[in-house]
C-alpha cells in the first residue's frame with residue numbers, strides 16, 4: 097500500500113518533496129495536493145506514489161488536502177514537464193506551476209496567530225517583547241495591542257477579520273510578524289473559476305428606426321465588430337447605461353449570458369474575405385499537401401513553412417486545421433504575443449465558430465482557468481494562443497502550428513525560461529504528430545534544421561494574386577546629413593513619398609522603434625545621461641498627451657522602460673546642477689508630432705505601448721486604419737507584426753539600424769527580421785507597395801539583403817559569421833545571471849563561479865566571463881553574467897548542473913542564479 101508521495105513544489109529547488117498519505121486515499125500521479133512547506137501551505141503536483149521510507153532524516157509531514165480525484169495533467173504533459181525541467185535545468189515544480197491555471201482556482205487567505213514573543217508583550221509590555229525602540233505612532237501601538245488581544249486564545253485568525261475588529265492593516269500585521277510577535281500562515285481554498293458575463297448581441301434583420309447619437313454609437317460599434325460585444329466593453333464608449341436598455345426594449349439588441357470565454361471582437365474590413373474563404377492557390381495547395389501527407393501518415397514530422405510576407409500562410413493553417421477537425425482531431429495554433437489580434441480572433445471565429453478557444457496574456461486568471469477547463473473537456477478543438485498555450489490540455493491533439501516561429505515573444509523570460517516554439521516541437525514528438533513552424537524570416541535555428549533535413553522544408557515564395565513584393569529603397573542618412581546639414585528625423589525622400597501616398601488617397605505607416613518623446617536626456621555640462629534610480633538605464637522623456645481620443649496618458653515625465661519608474665522632469669542636471677539638459681533620440685511620440693507638422697492634413701494614428709494597452713485599443717486603432725479614418729500610422733515594432741491592411745502602400749523605417757550595434761550575436765538577425773516584416777506590410781492590396789528604409793549602415797548585409805528580399809542570402813551570410821564562434825545554430829549556449837541587491841555579493845558570487853570554471857575542465861563547455869551584464873543593474877538588482885557555450889547539449893546541461901551543485905555547496909542562494917538555456921536576450 098503506498099504510503100508516500102513525492103510532490104513537485106513551485107520553489108526554486110531542483111528536487112521533489114516527500115509527504116505521507118493515508119494509503120487508502122493516495123492521490124494519483126498528476127493530481128494536485130496542498131502540503132505544508134516552511135510555514136506555508138503550498139500547492140504541488142504529485143509526481144510519484146510509493147512506499148519507500150525516505151532516509152534523509154527529515155520529518156515527513158502528511159499531505160493536507162488532495163485537490164483532484166484523478167490526474168489533472170495527462171501523462172503526455174507530465175512527460176513534457178519533465179523534459180522541460182531537464183532541458184532548461186529548471187525545477188520541475190516551477191515548470192508544472194506554469195502549466196496549470198493554478199492561481200485562478202486557488203484563493204490564498206492569510207491567517208495570523210500569536211507567537212510566544214507576542215504573549216510576553218501582551219502580558220509584560222512592549223519593552224520586554226522587543227529590544228528595538230518602536231517607531232510606531234501611539235495609535236498604531238494601540239492597534240498592535242488590540243491585535244494581540246484578539247489573538248490571545250491562540251487560534252489562527254484571518255487577515256480580513258483582524259482588520260475589521262482591530263483596524264490593523266496588513267503592513268502593521270507584517271511588522272508584527274517581523275518582530276516575531278505573530279506567525280503567519282497561508283491557507284489556500286479552491287473556488288469555482290467559471291463565471292458568467294453579459295454579451296450584447298445585434299438582432300439581425302430589423303429595420304433601423306430613428307436613433308439618437310448614443311444609440312447610434314452602440315449600433316455602429318456592434319456592427320463593426322461582427323455583432324457581439326461584452327456589455328462591459330460597451331461601457332468604455334462613454335454612453336450612458338440606459339442607452340443599451342433602450343435598444344433592448346426597442347428590439348434592436350438583445351443581451352445574452354455566456355460563460356466568460358468568448359471575447360472575440362474581430363476587426364474586419366468590409367468587403368475583405370476571411371482567410372478560410374479563399375480557394376487556395378497553387379503555392380498554398382502545395383504547402384498544404386506537404387502537411388496533409390504528414391497528417392495522414394501519422395507520426396512525428398516537423399515542418400518549416402518558409403512563406404514570404406503576404407504569401408497567405410494563414411489560409412494554409414486554417415485548411416490544415418479544418419482537415420484535422422474533419423478527422424475528429426484537435427489542433428493547436430501558437431501565435432506571438434501581439435499576433436493574437438482581433439483580426440486573427442475574428443478570422444478564427446468566422447472559420448470555426450464555437451470550436452475555438454483563445455488563450456492569451458490578457459485573460460484574467462479566472463478566464464484563463466475557464467478556457468483551460470473547456471479545452472480539457474474537449475469542448476474546443478481549435479486552440480489558439482500565445483506562448484503558454486503550448487501547455488493547453490487538448491485531448492486528441494493532431495497538429496501543432498507555430499506562426500511567426502522566429503518571434504522573441506515565444507521565449508519566456510522568467511523561470512522556467514522555455515521557448516514555446518521548441519516546446520511545441522517536443523510536444524509533437526512526444527505525441528507523435530506533425531508540427532508546422534511558419535515564418536517569412538525563420539530563425540537560423542529552424543532554418544539550419546531544415547537545411548540538415550531534421551525539418552521538412554515547405555516554401556511559399558509568391559505573394560497571393562501574384563502581387564509583387566514592395567520595392568525597397570535605402571536612404572543613406574550620412575549623405576542626407578551631408579547635404580542638408582541638419583539632423584532631421586525624416587529624410588526628404590521619405591517626406592516626398594509619404595506626401596505622394598497621402599495625395600493619392602492611400603495609406604502609409606512609419607516605424608520608429610522607440611516609444612516616448614526622446615529616449616535620452618543628457619547633460620551638456622557633465623556629459624551624464626539621466627538614469628533610472630533602480631536600473632542602469634537612461635530614462636525616456638515623455639510629453640503629456642493633449643488630445644488623444646484614445647487615451648489619457650500621464651503627464652510630462654521621465655520614464656524607465658525597464659522597471660516603469662517615473663519621475664518629474666528636472667530643470668537642472670541631478671549630478672552637476674547645470675541647466676543645459678539636452679534631449680536626444682526621437683521616439684514614436686516625437687515622430688507623431690513632427691509628422692503632424694509636416695503633413696497638417698494627415699489623419700495620424702500612433703501604435704505603441706503608450707497608446708495600445710488593452711486589447712480594445714489595438715482593435716480600435718486597426719479598425720480606424722481599415723476604415724481609412726487614419727491614413728498615416730506611426731509606431732514601434734508593433735506595427736510590423738502580421739497586420740493585413742490592404743490600403744497601405746508606403747512603409748517608412750526610421751532609426752532601426754542602431755540595433756545593429758547591440759552587444760548580441762543575434763543583432764543582425766533581429767534587424768533583418770524587423771525590416772522584412774515591416775516591409776511586408778506594404779502592398780498587400782491591389783496597389784503595389786514601396787518601402788523607404790533610412791539607414792546609417794546601408795551597406796550592412798542585414799540591411800542590404802532585407803532590401804533585396806533575400807532571406808536565403810542573409811541566412812547563408814549569417815551562418816558564415818556564426819560558425820567559427822560556435823554560436824547557435826552551430827552550438828548551444830546558456831546565459832547564467834548572478835544577481836543580488838548587494839553589489840559585493842553579485843560580484844563575489846560571479847567571481848566564485850568564474851574561478852570554479854577556470855579551475856577545471858567542464859567537459860565540452862567554454863565559459864565567457866564573468867562580466868557585468870549589459871544592463872548591470874535592473875530593478876535595484878546588480879547583475880553579472882557568464883556565457884556558457886558547448887557543441888553538445890548534454891555537455892551544457894551537465895556543466896550547468898555541476899555549477900549549481902558547486903553553488904549550493906558554496907552557499908550561493910539558488911535564487912541568485914538565473915540559468916537561461918538557449919537565451920534570446922543577453923541583456
Ligand code: ADP
Pocket residue numbers: 369370371374375376377380403404405406407408409410411560561740780
Ligand atoms: P502572410 O501571413 O503569409 O503574410 P496572410 O495569411 O495574412 O499572409 O494573407 C495575406 C492576404 O492574402 C490576406 O488578406 C488573405 O486573406 C489573402 N489571401 C490568402 N489566400 C488567398 C488566396 N488564395 N487568394 C487571394 N487572397 C488570399
Ligand code: ZN
Pocket residue numbers: 619620621622623624669670671672673674
Ligand atoms: Zn550634469
Ligand code: ZN
Pocket residue numbers: 628629630631633656657658659660661875
Ligand atoms: Zn528602471
